Amino acid sequence: MTAKEAVKAMARGIKRVYPDAEYVLVPMADGGEGTVQSLVDATAGKLVTAKVHNLLNHLVDADYGLLGDGETAVIEMAAASGIQFINAKTANPLVTTTYGTGELILNAIKRGAKKIIIGIGRSATVDGGAGMAQALGARLLKADGQPIGFGGGGALAELAQIDTSQVDPRIAKATIAIASDVTNTLTGPKGAAPIFGPQKGATPEMVKILDRNLHHYAEVITRRTGQSVEKLAGAGAAGGLGAGLLVFTNAQMQHGVDLVIAPTKLKEKAADADYVFTGEGGIDFQTKFGKTPYGVAKACKSVAPKAPVIVLAGNIGRGGNSLYTTGAIDAIFGTPAGAKSLKQALCDAPNDIAQTAENVARLIRVSNYSKRALKNNLVLIS
Structure with missing residues (x-):
């Protein structure tokens, strides 16, 4: 998928939950293919x-x-x-x-x-x-x-x-x-x-x-x-x-992603963001060394520090959780729906991304409702 196709898929899923939200789509890359x-x-x-x-x-x-x-x-x-x-x-x-x-x-x-x-x-x-x-x-x-x-x-x-x-x-x-x-x-x-x-x-x-x-x-x-x-x-x-x-x-x-941030005006567009969604085909411990999601996360946090940055990835590899210690990325979600071949995963990617984005948006909505409705925080894991 091109970056443009990926951001459109994310927006399509979130709109099922928040149809009236304002969406700013910024296709990104890090100097590599695409x-x-x-x-x-x-x-x-x-x-x-x-x-x-x-x-x-x-x-x-x-x-x-x-x-x-x-x-x-x-x-x-x-x-x-x-x-x-x-x-x-x-x-x-x-x-x-x-x-x-x-x-x-x-x-x-x-x-x-x-x-x-x-x-x-x-x-x-x-x-x-x-x-x-x-x-x-x-x-x-x-x-x-x-x-x-x-x-x-x-x-x-x-x-x-x-x-x-x-x-x-x-x-x-x-x-x-x-x-x-x-x-x-x-x-x-x-x-x-x-x-x-x-x-x-x-x-x-x-x-x-x-x-x-x-x-x-x-x-x-x-x-x-x-x-x-x-x-x-x-x-x-x-x-x-x-x-x-x-x-x-x-x-x-x-750095490749830094070169893309300026012409896309990413920081200017992210300044008023309440939530930031980004992603890549695969994410792991190397992501913090200049890959697209980490560059996007750092840029957006610099202008909208309270906006959670949510990463969607086709594959979460070794050391992916180490990204949480950077303070730039708040949540990482894998997108494939079930076990499938690589060929099938590529075919299903647009729908899988949209579905994962929708699921995250539903969690955001429930979380926001809970903050208003409850005085005490309670997390039940079952």
């Missing part, structure tokens, strides 16, 4: 389709969002460089490239975008953002002055020079926010190749080659630009795309 659609929906923006090269250099149609302000674009790198374009036979981060992601950035800037939010989840590349840089106009050259080509992480071994004189000057004027909570470095034991390479099809031998090539890439960058990105937290995100963006654009790393 961020483009959430921000387009929340800001009355529009989707733009561009013909770009995917990670295997095949032409594809990829969508990104232009938000309602007309100056902000939101891009998911997976639209051009995502794992959906490869399979078990074609997965090879020695050749996959982020070139198409760079083409999307350039397309957005040519359309007048002055700020770009980039979600970097679901990538299948480990090229350090080299392909992205090439699409923006950077020339990555061998020792003889010839281009290294568009060979992904494998081609970086031949890199000797970087020429940025042909990069579109509008790139430097645009601000780019990288929506990522990843803190991995570009190289080393916690670097892009050993941590993310196997997920993208890298064999143990490929991991060694990629890590060595990224180290060489970082050394050339330092010689050419004076920037040292190899051990920067977050540089290894999305197979090193984090490093490429930090070097070749005016980019900064930010």
